[in-house]
Amino acid sequence: MHFFARSKKISGWMAVNLYPEGVCAVHASRTPLAKPVIERAAFYPSDSSPLPELLEKLGKELHIGRYYCMTLLNSGEYQLLAVDAPNVPPDEMKTAIRWRLKDMLDFHIDDATIDVADVPVDKNAPARNHSMFAIAARNQIIAQRQELFNNAKIPLSVIDIPEMAQRNIAALLEQEGRGLALLSFDSTGGLLTVTFSGELYLSRRIDVTPDQLAQQNAEQKDAVFERITLELQRSLDHFDRQYHFITVSKLVISLSELGSGLQEHLATNLYIPVEMLNLETVLDLSKVPELQSLQAQQRYFLALGAALRLEEKTL
Missing domain, CATH: 3.30.420.40 (ATPase, nucleotide binding domain)
Structure with a gap:
């Protein structure tokens, strides 16, 4: 889902990620020809309060309504599958992929939320079929995550997956x-x-x-x-x-x-x-000095990658 409120919001993404050990929140901003800046980072340990209360506390303390917010699904909450790209127009791609996934999922296709990501081919090679990633999650999991954030008054705009968050960091290292x-x-x-x-x-x-x-x-x-x-x-x-x-x-x-x-x-x-x-080699961490330690970088790794999201191309 991709929707934005009309009121003025702070640029960049606020990633709010859920882990067994707690909740991480990271806000990043990006400008051309400069390192992405990590504007703020916060961690709320899970042993201090139940998850709904942690999210509500985070939302109030970070004034979360001022941000474009996103979160990640956790491992086990979705399936990432490599499939051959159907030979159909772009506006029919998700429907074609849905049919292709019917026998590949461990749950019924009618219960699935589907998204796709292209895998580019060699530009110098003859045209041929290529692969795509299909991301499938149960509708129930998506609905539960949306309800959890809605109840905490966190305006969730995007739900992504860890592979894409890690890709965002890798792109800076290439x-x-x-x-x-x-x-x-x-x-x-x-x-x-x-x-x-x-x-x-x-x-x-x-x-x-x-x-x-x-x-x-x-x-x-x-x-x-x-x-x-x-x-x-x-x-x-x-x-x-x-x-x-x-x-x-x-x-x-x-x-x-x-x-x-x-x-x-x-x-x-x-x-x-x-x-x-x-991450100091590719990110400006000056506003969040605690992230200069490798241990902190590991804790916030996926939240940092999620906050570096750029808007995806529409297939």
């Missing part, structure tokens, strides 16, 4: 003409994306949490590192075969101080450079 792999972790697990020219081309979930990476048992930690390495090798090899016109320049990891051991392991076992992410 080298011109090269693809970028970005690996992040939160309490739900790992998320690998590969982007090129600001577009999402590949997404993979990795069933490893920061707690598993932080364990002290060296043998178990090495086994977790190996699982991640194998998944990355398979995913990057698959990407190379499917998108041979894109060269991935490096892998960037978002994982606070816990990531140093993983970085060293991956750098030894992957064929591309591996770097740790510090």
Whole structure:
């Protein structure tokens, strides 16, 4: 859904994201030829109040009605599927995709809210069919999220997904003409994306949490590192075969101080450079000094990416 009130609002997005450990709110502004500015960031821990009360408190303290607000679905609340793009006019695309998804979802298609995202093809190759991402969520989940925010008097304009939030950050890290792999972790697990020219081309979930990476048992930690390495090798090899016109320049990891051991392991076992992410290189964090720590950056990672949203092209 995309709608805007007529009253004057502050430019940029306010992302309000729900996590098991609490609620993150981030407001970002963007101007041409400059780093995006993080104007404010706030975290409300879930152990202090029930979620509806947290959202209502957040709305009052941040004067949320002045902003264009959005949120993200959480892992498990939607399905992201790669499908062949139907050969239909743009205004018929979502209907055609809906028919194509009928037998691919684990719930009835009539109960689904559907959106699509294009995967651009090689401009120098002959015209051929190409892929798209289809995002499907149960109507009930969308309605519940809307009701939760409406009851807290938070004017929700957009509901997005983590893959697109991570893509927004990856777009700032890309080298011109090269693809970028970005690996992040939160309490739900790992998320690998590969982007090129600001577009999402590949997404993979990795069933490893920061707690598993932080364990002290060296043998178990090495086994977790190996699982991640194998998944990355398979995913990057698959990407190379499917998108041979894109060269991935490096892998960037978002994982606070816990990531140093993983970085060293991956750098030894992957064929591309591996770097740790510090968002200070691509974002202006001067108004929110606490975000200069890698630990805070990890907590706010998806909220930051969501707040960097640019309006999507209509298919």
